[in-house]
Amino acid sequence: MSATTATAAATTEDRSGAEVLLRALTEQGVEVIFGYPGGAVLPIYDALFQQNSIRHILVRHEQAAVHAAEGYARSTGRVGVVLVTSGPGATNAVTGLVDALMDSIPIICLTGQVPTHLIGNDAFQEADTTGITRPATKHNYLVKRSEDLAGVVHDAFYVARSGRPGPVVIDLPKDILIKPAPYTPAPSTPHRSYRPVTQPDPARILEAVQMLKRSARPVVYAGGGVINSGPEASRLLTEFVRMTGFPCTNTLMGLGAFPSSDPQFIGMLGMHGTYEANLVMHGCDVMLNMGARFDDRITGRLDAFSRGSKKIHADIDPSSINKNVKVDVPIVGDAGNILAAMIECWKQDDTPINKEAQTAWWRQIDLWRQKDCLAYVQEGKIIKPQHAVKRLFEITQEMGRETFISTEVGQHQMWAAQYFGFNKPNRWMTSGGLGTMGYGLPAAMGVQIAHPDALCIDIAGEASILMNIQEMGTLAQYRLPVKVFILNNEYMGMVRQWQELLHGSRYSESYSAALPDFVKLAESFHAKGLRATEADQLDDVIREMIAHPGPVIADICVDQKENVFPMIPSGAAHNEMILAAGQQGGVAGVTDEGKVLV
Amino acid sequence: MERTATIAVLVENEAGVLARVIGLFSGRGYNIESLTVAPVDETRRISRITVVTTGTEMTIEQIKAQLDRLVPVHKVSDLTLDGAHLQRELALIKVVGRGEHRVEALRLADAFRARVVDATPESFVFEMTGNAEKIDAFCALMKPLGLAELCRTGAVAIARGTRHIAA
Numbered sequence: 001m002s003a004t005t006a007t008a009a010a011t012t013e014d015r016s017g018a019e020v021l022l023r024a025l026t027e028q029g030v031e032v033i034f035g036y037p038g039g040a041v042l043p044i045y046d047a048l049f050q051q052n053s054i055r056h057i058l059v060r061h062e063q064a065a066v067h068a069a070e071g072y073a074r075s076t077g078r079v080g081v082v083l084v085t086s087g088p089g090a091t092n093a094v095t096g097l098v099d100a101l102m103d104s105i106p107i108i109c110l111t112g113q114v115p116t117h118l119i120g121n122d123a124f125q126e127a128d129t130t131g132i133t134r135p136a137t138k139h140n141y142l143v144k145r146s147e148d149l150a151g152v153v154h155d156a157f158y159v160a161r162s163g164r165p166g167p168v169v170i171d172l173p174k175d176i177l178i179k180p181a182p183y184t185p186a187p188s189t190p191h192r193s194y195r196p197v198t199q200p201d202p203a204r205i206l207e208a209v210q211m212l213k214r215s216a217r218p219v220v221y222a223g224g225g226v227i228n229s230g231p232e233a234s235r236l237l238t239e240f241v242r243m244t245g246f247p248c249t250n251t252l253m254g255l256g257a258f259p260s261s262d263p264q265f266i267g268m269l270g271m272h273g274t275y276e277a278n279l280v281m282h283g284c285d286v287m288l289n290m291g292a293r294f295d296d297r298i299t300g301r302l303d304a305f306s307r308g309s310k311k312i313h314a315d316i317d318p319s320s321i322n323k324n325v326k327v328d329v330p331i332v333g334d335a336g337n338i339l340a341a342m343i344e345c346w347k348q349d350d351t352p353i354n355k356e357a358q359t360a361w362w363r364q365i366d367l368w369r370q371k372d373c374l375a376y377v378q379e380g381k382i383i384k385p386q387h388a389v390k391r392l393f394e395i396t397q398e399m400g401r402e403t404f405i406s407t408e409v410g411q412h413q414m415w416a417a418q419y420f421g422f423n424k425p426n427r428w429m430t431s432g433g434l435g436t437m438g439y440g441l442p443a444a445m446g447v448q449i450a451h452p453d454a455l456c457i458d459i460a461g462e463a464s465i466l467m468n469i470q471e472m473g474t475l476a477q478y479r480l481p482v483k484v485f486i487l488n489n490e491y492m493g494m495v496r497q498w499q500e501l502l503h504g505s506r507y508s509e510s511y512s513a514a515l516p517d518f519v520k521l522a523e524s525f526h527a528k529g530l531r532a533t534e535a536d537q538l539d540d541v542i543r544e545m546i547a548h549p550g551p552v553i554a555d556i557c558v559d560q561k562e563n564v565f566p567m568i569p570s571g572a573a574h575n576e577m578i579l580a581a582g583q584q585g586g587v588a589g590v591t592d593e594g595k596v597l598v
Numbered sequence: 599m600e601r602t603a604t605i606a607v608l609v610e611n612e613a614g615v616l617a618r619v620i621g622l623f624s625g626r627g628y629n630i631e632s633l634t635v636a637p638v639d640e641t642r643r644i645s646r647i648t649v650v651t652t653g654t655e656m657t658i659e660q661i662k663a664q665l666d667r668l669v670p671v672h673k674v675s676d677l678t679l680d681g682a683h684l685q686r687e688l689a690l691i692k693v694v695g696r697g698e699h700r701v702e703a704l705r706l707a708d709a710f711r712a713r714v715v716d717a718t719p720e721s722f723v724f725e726m727t728g729n730a731e732k733i734d735a736f737c738a739l740m741k742p743l744g745l746a747e748l749c750r751t752g753a754v755a756i757a758r759g760t761r762h763i764a765a
Contacts, residue, residue: 134618135625139669142613159669193610193765194669319663322656 018047024153038085040112043177060470064442066096071446086112087125102433106165115175138166146181163196164317200333215286216357224253225291233336249277256422275373282574304573389419408440408464411493438467472525522553570597610670632752672765695744
């Protein structure tokens with residue numbers, strides 16, 4: 001190459017791969033990256049050091065980086081971005097990636113890789129990242145040529161947020177990050193092969209609306225797809241449910257899509273759903289599934305699931321339709337578009353509404369509601385975990401602050417879902433599909449980064465919280481005032497509950513022995529530690545926790561024997577729920593076939 | 599009720615695309631009876647995968663929907679469902695033997711329109727194309743005559759008539 005062409009090539013366009021990467025991220029609107037440095041990604045960290053448009057949050061473990069990005073994404077509707085190094089950095093991120101895949105959270109995970117000439121040589125900190133993450137992501141890329149770099153980044157963002165959102169990995173060999181790379185802006189042309197359907201078929205909409213108008217016992221069952229579609233979809237769902245007068249139930253992932261304070265809300269459904277929601281699902285004649293996937297926690301025993309109903313299933317992912325449950329009217333599209341079309345069609349169509357039957361349906365629902373399935377008795381000194389969550393909800397309501405709740409996984413998660421009310425979407429972050437213990441603290445951290453003035457609370461269990469406890473360090477470093485509200489029953493509560501109900505009360509390895517002193521633990525991480533051991537201390541601890549301007553761990557010592565009810569035992573049908581003692585006698589028998597299920 | 603489906607999948611000709619398709623089948627517990635892949639459009643970088651699978655109607659519908667949502671997949675077509683189609687595979691069949699067996703093998707190969715592509719005083723390699731049943735039948739006949747080695751491509755398939763699929 002002659003001297004003149006070499007000079008011409010070294011223009012401002014001719015920057016290192018790492019700089020081109022950051023430029024592409026900036027064009028995609030990225031403001032925050034959650035990451036952890038290492039050898040293979042040093043060029044990216046060097047480029048980050050020399051710019052101000054993207055903020056980097058240093059986590060303490062790569063799994064937490066992904067969960068933090070999930071919290072960020074789920075609370076804002078934006079794509080969460082993660083940066084980890086090669087080898088162990090990438091493998092540590094895998095749990096978070098699968099979590100995001102199961103719950104359809106848009107994530108971009110940038111992983112370092114050994115230089116291209118060393119790939120396949122078992123080099124230091126080499127792992128086959130694209131091989132390992134293939135079933136853990138919606139899609140993944142290995143950038144082998146500098147000229148592909150910017151295009152791959154734009155492509156990855158499009159894939160992560162389009163259709164059913166999900167995590168996308170971009171594996172970046174170190175030489176690609178160092179060598180100059182050309183920049184290409186995001187393309188304006190449609191993607192070559194991936195073009196999900198977002199607008200519903202009007203014929204299906206009409207069919208669905210007429211079926212719903214003629215129904216005698218309808219129900220709307222809404223899931224995370226409504227949340228993923230954006231806040232407008234939740235508004236449209238609320239409008240649709242109110243204009244139809246139908247009962248509405250939300251899945252665990254859908255909490256907040258329809259306001260919990262609305263009289264037409266019949267609670268969450270499924271394994272730990274309300275008595276009324278599950279019996280409505282069991283007894284309905286037309287079911288509208290809006291953005292949920294007939295997951296096994298929802299359906300219970302499949303061959304007994306809502307046998308008498310016609311089913312309408314609206315989903316952006318055609319593979320969700322007829323996967324578990326055969327449906328009568330499939331509608332492929334974005335929940336917001338589908339709801340807008342259904343509202344319009346409902347107004348236009350003159351099919352008479354079966355008013356009389358629906359009034360009778362509501363009378364029946366009110367009878368089921370009278371069972372008051374979430375009732376509990378708080379008496380004496382021992383704090384009931386349900387009471388702790390309920391008081392937390394009531395006190396945050398009184399204070400009127402914008403509140404975001406994350407959870408870990410287990411009994412506390414279910415109590416949070418049952419007793420904390422959500423009236424808006426994007427306020428509830430929980431690991432639904434994968435059930436990842438250790439999700440809540442980093443997720444709350446990501447939420448707090450996105451909403452610095454909001455109240456972010458991780459409702460936790462004493463076992464789960466220890467799985468990512470190191471993130472207390474991140475809270476301290478960035479002064480993130482996240483509140484960790486531990487329902488401490490000294491047991492892996494959900495494991496203990498199943499052992500009690502299904503395995504003859506043989507509590508094999510489910511006792512949380514040798515727990516740390518959470519108050520001292522908080523203090524050692526420069527946070528405030530609080531503890532409530534008796535019922536009359538609870539409110540003061542909650543108020544003090546919220547009032548404190550920095551991070552807090554509140555160790556709420558609760559009844560060790562409490563179980564989550566109602567419960568549809570594994571392998572049972574919706575009408576075979578177990579209720580809390582005093583509401584219904586005895587425990588239904590669980591067959592070996594049922595025990596096989598998780 | 600299980601059925602067999604021959605599915606044509608047009609994909610981006612890029613690294614890892616075959617692993618995605620195979621991983622989908624193994625990860626979700628679907629059957630692969632046979633699978634073939636080769637580039638079919640060099641300029642547009644398109645490859646065609648033909649996969650033969652069995653399952654219930656619901657499973658086959660799932661397989662197609664799961665394939666279709668892979669990012670590098672352009673088009674999924676169920677040839678079995680969409681109408682009449684041609685299905686062929688290629689086999690190379692080595693038969694080792696002498697005397698009467700050798701004569702009989704050659705006679706049967708002629709009847710089945712298998713071509714002799716290699717011959718020594720003690721062996722033949724036959725090349726044969728056809729549907730799976732025809733190749734199965736020929737191999738069964740070769741077994742007592744000294745069938746020593748067999749390799750088959752798996753099925754490729756295309757719709758009859760003017761109907762065609764494009765990316």
